[in-house]
Amino acid sequence: xxxxxxxxxxxxxxxxxxxxxxxxxxxxxxxxxxxxxxxxxxxxxxxxxxxxxxxxxxxxxxxxxxxxxxxxxxxxxxxxxxxxxxxxxxxxxxxxxxxxxxxxxxxxxxxxxxxxxxxxxxxxxxxxxxxxxxxxxxxxxxxxxxxxxxxxxxxxxxxxxxxx
Amino acid sequence: xxxxxxxxxxxxxxxxxxxxxxxxxxxxxxxxxxxxxxxxxxxxxxxxxxxxxxxxxxxxxxxxxxxxxxxxxxxxxxxxxxxxxxxxxxxxxxxxxxxxxxxxxxxxxxxxxxxxxxxxxxxxxxxxxxxxxxxxxxxxxxxxxxxxxxxxxxxxxxxxxxxxxxxxxxxxxxxxxxxxxxxxxxxxxxxxxxxxxxxxxxxxxxxxxxxxxxxxxxxxxxxxxxxxxxxxxxxxxxxxxxxxxxxxxxxxxxxxxxxxxxxxxxxxxxxxxxxxxxxxxxxxxxxxxxxxxxxxxxxxxxxxxxxxxxxxxxxxxxxxxxxxxxxxxxxxxxxxxxxxxxxxxxxxxxxxxxxxxxxxxxxxxxxxxxxxxxxxxxxxxxxxxxxxxxxxxxxxxxxxxxxxxxxxxxxxxxxxxxxxxxxxxxxxxxxxxxxxxxxxxxxxxxxxxxxxxxxxxxxxxxxxxxxxxxxxxxxxxxxxxxxxxxxxxxxxxxxxxxx
Numbered sequence: 001x002x003x004x005x006x007x008x009x010x011x012x013x014x015x016x017x018x019x020x021x022x023x024x025x026x027x028x029x030x031x032x033x034x035x036x037x038x039x040x041x042x043x044x045x046x047x048x049x050x051x052x053x054x055x056x057x058x059x060x061x062x063x064x065x066x067x068x069x070x071x072x073x074x075x076x077x078x079x080x081x082x083x084x085x086x087x088x089x090x091x092x093x094x095x096x097x098x099x100x101x102x103x104x105x106x107x108x109x110x111x112x113x114x115x116x117x118x119x120x121x122x123x124x125x126x127x128x129x130x131x132x133x134x135x136x137x138x139x140x141x142x143x144x145x146x147x148x149x150x151x152x153x154x155x156x157x158x159x160x161x162x163x164x
Numbered sequence: 165x166x167x168x169x170x171x172x173x174x175x176x177x178x179x180x181x182x183x184x185x186x187x188x189x190x191x192x193x194x195x196x197x198x199x200x201x202x203x204x205x206x207x208x209x210x211x212x213x214x215x216x217x218x219x220x221x222x223x224x225x226x227x228x229x230x231x232x233x234x235x236x237x238x239x240x241x242x243x244x245x246x247x248x249x250x251x252x253x254x255x256x257x258x259x260x261x262x263x264x265x266x267x268x269x270x271x272x273x274x275x276x277x278x279x280x281x282x283x284x285x286x287x288x289x290x291x292x293x294x295x296x297x298x299x300x301x302x303x304x305x306x307x308x309x310x311x312x313x314x315x316x317x318x319x320x321x322x323x324x325x326x327x328x329x330x331x332x333x334x335x336x337x338x339x340x341x342x343x344x345x346x347x348x349x350x351x352x353x354x355x356x357x358x359x360x361x362x363x364x365x366x367x368x369x370x371x372x373x374x375x376x377x378x379x380x381x382x383x384x385x386x387x388x389x390x391x392x393x394x395x396x397x398x399x400x401x402x403x404x405x406x407x408x409x410x411x412x413x414x415x416x417x418x419x420x421x422x423x424x425x426x427x428x429x430x431x432x433x434x435x436x437x438x439x440x441x442x443x444x445x446x447x448x449x450x451x452x453x454x455x456x457x458x459x460x461x462x463x464x465x466x467x468x469x470x471x472x473x474x475x476x477x478x479x480x481x482x483x484x485x486x487x488x489x490x491x492x493x494x495x496x497x498x499x500x501x502x503x504x505x506x507x508x509x510x511x512x513x514x515x516x517x518x519x520x521x522x523x524x525x526x527x528x529x530x531x532x533x534x535x536x537x538x539x540x541x542x543x544x545x546x547x548x549x550x551x552x553x554x555x556x557x558x559x560x561x562x563x564x565x566x567x568x569x570x571x572x573x574x575x576x577x578x579x580x581x582x583x584x585x586x587x588x589x590x591x592x593x594x595x596x597x598x599x600x601x602x603x604x605x606x607x608x609x610x611x612x613x614x615x616x617x618x619x620x621x622x623x624x625x626x627x628x629x630x631x632x633x634x635x636x637x638x639x640x641x642x643x644x645x646x647x648x649x650x651x652x653x654x655x656x657x658x659x660x661x662x663x
Contacts, residue, residue: 012330015590019333026340036352043620048347048354051608052340059336066329090386097578100561104571113558120557124385124550131551139555143562151201152209153566 012070019063026056092123108158113140172517180221185522188228189529193537195229196236196249198559201566202369203233203249204488211492219500220515224522226496230489231283231472231526234432235534238275238465243268243544244556246377246563250368250602251432251468254440256376257323257595258453258460265456269538273402274410274458275465276534282418282466284527286473289422290480291520297426297474298481304427306613307624311634312424313607316434316599318638319441321645323454323595328645330592335600341366342604349612361572368602370564370577375598377560378581379588381553401538402458410462413443417463421470426477428486432468433602439467445641454595473523480504480516 035049044050096119104112118136126132147153157163188210195206206229214222237252242259255275262271289297304312317335324331344355345365356362417439424435443463444453453460476493478484483505485491497504502512509516544552564577587594618624625631 011590015330015333015592018590019336022337030355034353034355034357036354038350038352041350043615045615045620046349046612048350048352051611052343052354055336055339055343059333059340062329062333062336066333069329086386090382093382093385094582097582101575101578104574109561109565113561116561117554117558120385120554121551124554126548126550135551135555139558143558146198147562147566151195151205151566154569155562155565156571 010070012066016063016066016070019059019066023056023060023063027053027060031056096120096123104158105156106158108156108160110140110144110155111158111160113143168513169517171514173521175220175514176224176518176521178218178221180217181224181518181522182525184217184221184225185228185526186529186533188225188230189232189526189533190228192229192232192234193236193239193530193533194232196233196252197239197541198563201563203230203237204492205567206233207489207492211496214496215499219497219502220518220522222500223493223496223519224526226493227476227519227523228526228529230493231469231530232533234469234472235276235279235283235465235530238279238461238468239272239537239541242271242275242461243541244377244552245380246556246560247372249432250372251436252464253372253376253433253598253602254436254464254468255461257440257464258455258457259464260376261454261456262458262461267400267456267458268544269401270406270458271402271461272538272541274406274461276531276538277402277407278410278414278417278462278465279469279534280527280531281414282421282469283472283530284524285415285418286422286425286470287520287523287527288473290473290476290523294477294481297422297477300423301426301428301478302482303628303630305628306610306617307627308630308634309427309430310607310610310614311625311631311638312427312430313434313603313610315634315638315641316438316441316603317607318641318645319437319444320596320599321642322441322444322450323599324593327591327593330590331596334587334592334594335596338597338600339604339607341371341597342601343608348609349616361570365605366576366601367567367573369567370573371580371601372598373560373564374577374580375584375594377556378578379584379594381557381560382581382585383588384549384553406458410459413439413447413459413463414466416442416446417466418470421467421472422474424467425471425474425486428478428484430471430606431487432471434606435471436464436468437599437603439463439470441641445644476523480508480519481506483508 031049031052035052037047037049041047096116100112100116107115114136117139118132121132121135126135144155147155191206191210192203195201196203207226210226210229214225217225234249234251237247237249238255238259241247241252241255242263245256245260247253247256259271259275262268320331320335321328324334342365344362346352346356346363347354353363420439420442421432421435424430424438425432440453440460440463443459444450447453447457447459449457449459475486475490478486479490479494483494483503485494494504502508502515547555560577561574564573565571567573584594587597614624615622626635
């Protein structure tokens with residue numbers, strides 16, 4: 001294991017920071033910008049922003065509570081050690097997800113699924129070409145046929161529109 | 165009365181009714197087991213086939229789909245961590261950990277047994293107590309619903325384990341996410357930011373799939389293959405001993421389902437969570453819940469299926485559809501020139517008896533079809549993860565799209581998946597997030613409706629004995645959770661100091 005790649009994260013503190021940051025973001029930015037207040041609100045407690053505000057304040061309080069708890073008890077949970085190799089794999093999987101979302105409108109669901117399946121099967125460690133080929137072609141096709149012919153749901157075919 | 169029962173029997177006892185009910189249950193189990201295909205969707209798609217059928221046969225076909233669908237949701241929840249229905253998300257909590265331990269067949273068996281028992285109890289309650297329960301259900305106004313849902317949220321303390329504060333924060337995030345979309349009282353937008361796809365809010369299914377299935381897939385690809393531990397129970401189904409151990413839990417969960425099912429608009433998800441919470445509270449091994457406790461699966465499924473017959477109570481007794489499915493079934497009644505309600509019990513009583521007989525038979529069908537399917541379905545866990553997880557991903561993509569025919573939902577699913585993965589890395593429990601997301605809209609709507617009725621006075625939440633009942637229960641549960649949490653933290657602190 002490469003010691004340089006070992007990263008210790010104090011999970012509780014990090015989680016608490018996320019909660020406090022997100023709570024503040026909601027109170028200061030997202031609620032004022034994202035919640036449209038009607039002009040005729042008679043009671044403040046009935047306004048559309050009242051409930052999200054309450055929950056956001058609670059979120060901040062819980063975040064602060066986690067900070068206090070950790071400082072009071074004086075120990076941190078030790079995070080799992082993430083190896084560089086797995087960080088690299090994580091990155092590849094994230095890129096695959098982004099690629100699926102990006103190419104889906106163009107290629108359609110069956111083709112995108114087939115390509116993603118082909119890649120992920122090999123990336124996951126499947127080395128038998130017949131299995132890779134059969135699974136990556138038959139599974140999307142069968143699922144596609146089930147959804148379109150049995151459940152009568154229109155599935156976008158993208159560039160395969162004329163074929164399917 | 166005897167004459168009416170005999171007439172009802174002849175109305176029901178046709179080959180068509182027997183076949184239709186069986187087909188309905190079979191379709192329901194299949195549809196429920198496919199993420200993205202919801203039970204209301206299946207019932208709606210089956211509705212046109214009932215137009216040409218006799219009324220009893222047509223209605224039994226729909227009821228079969230409904231009952232099969234509720235059970236079917238648990239299959240994928242247990243096997244691949246992907247609940248087919250929102251209510252089955254509670255089954256995930258212990259069902260999937262059991263499958264990971266190699267006890268998928270045992271979990272599936274227990275889910276089936278508790279589903280059938282709960283379904284049977286629910287049907288009996290429908291037949292015997294329709295009038296009483298319908299009257300009780302009508303006492304639930306927005307304030308009572310708010311206290312009930314608030315009480316249901318106490319389950320968060322149970323599913324958070326040792327991470328109580330993080331679990332509560334996770335629930336807050338779920339509540340906030342549930343507010344996205346158009347505000348129902350004023351019709352203004354919340355957190356939409358010009359994105360029209362968000363106007364109707366976030367759909368349950370992509371969020372469920374994203375939060376449970378995607379992190380598991382990401383975890384597999386980012387780490388190494390999870391080796392299943394050698395387990396003597398691998399491949400073994402649930403035994404009579406298991407069933408007897410869970411029997412009390414199943415009965416309690418069934419009655420929770422019956423009571424909540426009779427209240428229009430509540431649905432199966434709160435019932436499943438409440439039943440689970442109650443089972444955990446009274447269990448001898450509460451610490452095992454969430455780690456693959458068979459009693460947890462039994463409780464969730466009993467609560468979930470206990471509503472199946474009970475949702476018919478307000479429909480048949482009062483003509484009020486309690487959820488989308490019963491609204492579709494109401495449509496089927498009306499297509500055949502029937503109007504459910506008190507008058508139906510005097511004008512078409514033989515038809516009511518015929519439906520009751522069919523409903524009772526549906527429990528037997530559910531058992532037979534479920535048992536036959538488990539034999540084959542449980543083999544899914546034998547597929548190597550390197551093949552299974554990519555296939556699950558494809559199912560997730562199709563399933564998320566199918567809910568609203570929207571590619572936007574696929575993006576939401578992946579986004580939720582990344583959120584779930586992040587939560588996993590930071591040891592933030594995702595179950596409270598999901599529970600709050602499912603119960604959140606009901607909580608907020610009933611909260612604001614109550615305040616609208618009372619002119620802003622909070623006293624409405626303490627105005628009836630039902631409200632007080634749920635407040636007292638909430639205080640008891642929270643106090644017990646706080647006590648247990650303080651005790652466990654105190655123990656850890658003591659142990660660390662001694663080191």
